[in-house]
Amino acid sequence: MPSVTFKVNGMERTVAVETATTLLNVIRDDLGLTGTKQRCEGGDCGACTVIMDGRAVASCLVLAVEAAGKDIVTIEGLAKEGEPDPIQQAFIAKGAVQCGFCTPGMVMSAKALLRKNPHPTEAQVREAIVGNLCRCTGYAKIVEAVLEVSRRG
Amino acid sequence: MAEFELLGQSLERKEGPAKVTGEFIFPTDVRVPGMVVGKILRSPHAHALIKSIDTAAAENMDGVLAVVTAQTCPVPIIVYGQDKVDETMLATDKVRYIGDEVAAVAAVDEATAERALAAIRVDYEILQAYTDYNSCLDEASAEGAPLIHDGHAKNVAQEVHILRGDPAKGFAQADRVFEAEYRTSRVHQAYLEGNVAVAHYRKDARLEIWASTQWPSRTREDVAAILGLDISRVRVLETHVGGGFGGKFCPKLALLASVLSMKCGWPVRIANSLKDDFEAARPYGSSHIRLKTGVRKDGVIVAKELLTIMDNGAYSASGLACLGVACTRANNVYKCKNIKADGYSPYTNLVPTGAYRGYGNQSLSFAVEREMDRIAKALGMGPAEFRLINATGPNEVTVDGYVVRSNGLADTIKWTAQASELGKRRPDEGPIHYGKGMSSGMHVSGNIISYKLWDASGAIIRVDQDGRVGLITPEPDIGQGSHTALAMIAAEELGVRWEDIYVHPIDTDVAPFGVGAVGSHITTVGGNAVKVAAANARAELAAVAARLLECSPADIDITQGKVCNRALPQRELTLREVAMRYYLENYMPLVARGSWRSVGRKNPDTGLTNPSSAYSFATHVAEVAVDMETGRVKALNYWASHDLGRVINLAAAQGQIEGGVAQGLGFVLSEEMQFGADGRVTNPDFLDYKCPVATDMPAIHTHFVETVDPLGPFGAKGIGELAFVPVVGAIANAVSDAAGVEVTELPITPVRLLELIKRRG
Numbered sequence: 025m026p027s028v029t030f031k032v033n034g035m036e037r038t039v040a041v042e043t044a045t046t047l048l049n050v051i052r053d054d055l056g057l058t059g060t061k062q063r064c065e066g067g068d069c070g071a072c073t074v075i076m077d078g079r080a081v082a083s084c085l086v087l088a089v090e091a092a093g094k095d096i097v098t099i100e101g102l103a104k105e106g107e108p109d110p111i112q113q114a115f116i117a118k119g120a121v122q123c124g125f126c127t128p129g130m131v132m133s134a135k136a137l138l139r140k141n142p143h144p145t146e147a148q149v150r151e152a153i154v155g156n157l158c159r160c161t162g163y164a165k166i167v168e169a170v171l172e173v174s175r176r177g
Numbered sequence: 178m179a180e181f182e183l184l185g186q187s188l189e190r191k192e193g194p195a196k197v198t199g200e201f202i203f204p205t206d207v208r209v210p211g212m213v214v215g216k217i218l219r220s221p222h223a224h225a226l227i228k229s230i231d232t233a234a235a236e237n238m239d240g241v242l243a244v245v246t247a248q249t250c251p252v253p254i255i256v257y258g259q260d261k262v263d264e265t266m267l268a269t270d271k272v273r274y275i276g277d278e279v280a281a282v283a284a285v286d287e288a289t290a291e292r293a294l295a296a297i298r299v300d301y302e303i304l305q306a307y308t309d310y311n312s313c314l315d316e317a318s319a320e321g322a323p324l325i326h327d328g329h330a331k332n333v334a335q336e337v338h339i340l341r342g343d344p345a346k347g348f349a350q351a352d353r354v355f356e357a358e359y360r361t362s363r364v365h366q367a368y369l370e371g372n373v374a375v376a377h378y379r380k381d382a383r384l385e386i387w388a389s390t391q392w393p394s395r396t397r398e399d400v401a402a403i404l405g406l407d408i409s410r411v412r413v414l415e416t417h418v419g420g421g422f423g424g425k426f427c428p429k430l431a432l433l434a435s436v437l438s439m440k441c442g443w444p445v446r447i448a449n450s451l452k453d454d455f456e457a458a459r460p461y462g463s464s465h466i467r468l469k470t471g472v473r474k475d476g477v478i479v480a481k482e483l484l485t486i487m488d489n490g491a492y493s494a495s496g497l498a499c500l501g502v503a504c505t506r507a508n509n510v511y512k513c514k515n516i517k518a519d520g521y522s523p524y525t526n527l528v529p530t531g532a533y534r535g536y537g538n539q540s541l542s543f544a545v546e547r548e549m550d551r552i553a554k555a556l557g558m559g560p561a562e563f564r565l566i567n568a569t570g571p572n573e574v575t576v577d578g579y580v581v582r583s584n585g586l587a588d589t590i591k592w593t594a595q596a597s598e599l600g601k602r603r604p605d606e607g608p609i610h611y612g613k614g615m616s617s618g619m620h621v622s623g624n625i626i627s628y629k630l631w632d633a634s635g636a637i638i639r640v641d642q643d644g645r646v647g648l649i650t651p652e653p654d655i656g657q658g659s660h661t662a663l664a665m666i667a668a669e670e671l672g673v674r675w676e677d678i679y680v681h682p683i684d685t686d687v688a689p690f691g692v693g694a695v696g697s698h699i700t701t702v703g704g705n706a707v708k709v710a711a712a713n714a715r716a717e718l719a720a721v722a723a724r725l726l727e728c729s730p731a732d733i734d735i736t737q738g739k740v741c742n743r744a745l746p747q748r749e750l751t752l753r754e755v756a757m758r759y760y761l762e763n764y765m766p767l768v769a770r771g772s773w774r775s776v777g778r779k780n781p782d783t784g785l786t787n788p789s790s791a792y793s794f795a796t797h798v799a800e801v802a803v804d805m806e807t808g809r810v811k812a813l814n815y816w817a818s819h820d821l822g823r824v825i826n827l828a829a830a831q832g833q834i835e836g837g838v839a840q841g842l843g844f845v846l847s848e849e850m851q852f853g854a855d856g857r858v859t860n861p862d863f864l865d866y867k868c869p870v871a872t873d874m875p876a877i878h879t880h881f882v883e884t885v886d887p888l889g890p891f892g893a894k895g896i897g898e899l900a901f902v903p904v905v906g907a908i909a910n911a912v913s914d915a916a917g918v919e920v921t922e923l924p925i926t927p928v929r930l931l932e933l934i935k936r937r938g
Contacts, residue, residue, distance in 0.1 A: 059199015068863035099199035116193035119828030123656025124196030125369040125419030162835030
């Protein structure tokens with residue numbers, strides 16, 4: 025079995041993988057980081073979204089071997105020194121969390137957006153999360169939460 | 178000064194921090210030591226006899242820990258069902274749909290489990306399959322047609338025949354009669370967290386199950402009954418559910434994981450993939466409704482006649498009860514008392530149907546509310562005016578025997594009509610035509626169901642020696658925020674600070690029974706149980722405080738964690754001090770109980786059953802833009818006014834509506850399960866089963882009417898299902914209005930809409 029080394033949430037990790045193992049499998053099963061969710065396994069729902077080298081990606085579509093040497097941030101890696109990220113705080117404050125299953129993926133997509141574009145329009149926010157399905161919220165308070173963070177600067 | 182300390186505010190979810198950081202463990206995240214992988218062998222044929230099953234190769238495979246078929250199951254296979262008994266845990270003599278469970282294996286890892294499934298040899302004799310639910314009613318009554326289930330005269334799981342008042346007399350009084358046919362497709366609840374169960378049959382003969390279920394107490398009861406175990410041997414554990422919407426009542430995965438664990442002794446996890454959930458869970462049945470409405474020229478509806486056919490699928494599950502609701506519920510919005518309703522649930526060789534938010538209400542509501550707008554237009558009346566003429570009001574008994582107390586329907590109609598400027602339509606902009614549509618609805622707040630013992634909820638409140646309050650509720654949080662709302666009710670009643678109350682995850686070893694997230698039950702029935710428990714806890718604390726403050730318990734005020742004698746408020750104790758005193762006097766923390774039973778009952782005089790303690794009402798208006806050249810619909814604005822009795826958590830109530838609008842958009846415009854002629858689901862994924870995304874959503878304006886129901890906790894009623902039900906009619910009406918066509922078939926995809934536009938000329 026080949027082994028793969030990458031940075032996850034600031035820490036270098038080495039994992040033995042099969043060729044067909046996805047980054048999602050490694051994150052959840054090998055590293056025990058279950059915040060990133062598994063659902064469609066086809067890149068359609070966004071529940072598995074992580075940030076890889078600065079871009080929001082569907083980790084179910086990334087082979088573990090492709091992630092070699094890359095810098096990966098999962099939902100668990102957002103909080104800095106125990107302080108939740110402003111996006112995480114806004115999601116709670118605005119009532120953007122219902123069942124919470126889409127939440128990690130949504131937050132990661134929002135994080136990737138705000139890093140590139142700190143003051144997006146509403147349309148740009150909606151476009152950034154167009155690949156993240158939510159069945160509970162109708163996206164309304166999720167969009168409000170992201171706009172709130174961008175308003176606060 | 179506000180009336181309440183907490184109610185009405187947008188308080189943050191208790192589990193918010195855990196959910197936004199990824200710390201929260203969903204049922205699909207549960208891992209227990211020694212856990213092995215369970216997988217299911219499913220039928221590749223829609224209808225076939227099982228001649229033989231050979232599991233020898235699978236059983237002898239290295240790494241395979243157990244193989245179970247109906248013949249080798251460690252417990253007797255019994256026929257069971259939620260409302261009709263017609264299903265077994267594993268197929269016995271035949272399979273009835275593509276996906277039907279034939280065998281289950283437990284193995285050390287996924288790959289081995291897959292190899293084991295592939296090594297099981299099943300010899301099938303293929304039978305003719307029925308995959309079109311309409312033809313089933315005709316073909317099946319033909320002589321010699323093979324039945325899907327023995328013991329039936331034809332392939333019909335259920336018939337409903339309802340006669341209220343005197344429809345013949347009513348139609349005789351009508352000045353005009355309107356007739357139409359409406360169809361909706363199979364849709365999937367599309368919960369983001371898949372169906373899953375982890376079951377461990379332990380050495381002390383106790384069965385522990387981690388499940389993603391909308392009714393943990395009921396799952397426990399179902400599993401115990403079906404496996405032949407005393408109920409106290411079964412323990413169901415649940416944190417929160419990652420979405421349910423009516424799709425997570427079925428005990429199938431819990432049952433199969435349990436029997437595998439019985440055989441191998443290890444905890445077994447069975448998790449459905451998205452494909453499994455499309456092919457073999459419990460999606461919502463398609464419907465075909467014929468509706469005839471008689472109206473007087475003054476706008477009063479005098480009679481109705483309807484025929485509802487809802488595809489039952491191969492087994493009955495929770496879909497069966499949807500038929501009764503689809504023959505009745507939506508008519509109870511209006512006063513008309515002369516109704517003849519007939520309904521049929523044909524068996525088909527398709528995946529069995531389950532419930533979906535509304536439990537059948539949305540299917541009839543689509544037909545009824547389309548007719549309301551259509552008839553209003555024909556009579557030259559506004560949609561709001563026509564509805565107000567016919568609307569039920571407070572303190573009435575409706576056509577199907579619903580005992581309605583609080584009813585804010587009229588206010589919801591007036592608010593949405595005004596807020597949306599319903600009478601005004603934006604002028605066309607080239608091929609873009611604008612339109613508005615209205616829809617009213619009503620639903621139960623806790624429907625009495627076929628729970629063997631009773632229809633109630635219990636709650637336990639535990640006050641620790643530091644004054645912190647733990648709420649032990651059996652009612653699950655499936656994303657609607659029930660745990661936060663119940664904690665708010667408890668905290669409001671008890672007088673504890675919001676930060677000092679927490680909610681225990683569900684453990685049926687500790688929690689009392691509850692009916693679950695079904696029939697919009699939790700706010701009214703669950704909430705009342707919590708309120709009773711909180712009141713009992715408060716009384717015990719007040720008794721202790723009264724001794725400390727040398728007054729009578731009736732003088733005690735507990736607010737925001739501070740305790741005082743109302744007559745001498747300067748002398749204040751904290752709840753912590755009182756709780757510690759209780760603890761020292763009793764050598765244990767304070768544990769208080771409460772329960773509340775639904776008042777729904779059968780009326781012996783009328784023979785009608787009042788199914789709920791309270792009823793919620795709502796009206797919605799949608800504004801859409803239709804591109805007449807492409808058939809594409811864009812939802813622009815949405816107004817929703819809800820009588821929910823009393824707002825508990827404002828953001829959560831708004832969130833329910835916003836989510837309901839998204840699901841309704843999908844139901845009307847894009848969601849459709851597609852089947853091949855062989856009965857296979859051809860779009861079992863999120864690429865081809867199109868759920869609304871963030872860019873599809875309109876601006877949503879919500880409004881609440883607080884009628885303060887006499888029976889609800891602090892007057893509160895449910896909203897979970899009614900947040901979705903009226904959306905279907907509102908959007909369908911808006912599209913019809915914009916395009917100048919009559920939308921009668923859902924989903925109204927661009928292709929179908931263009932067809933209607935072309936036919937219109």
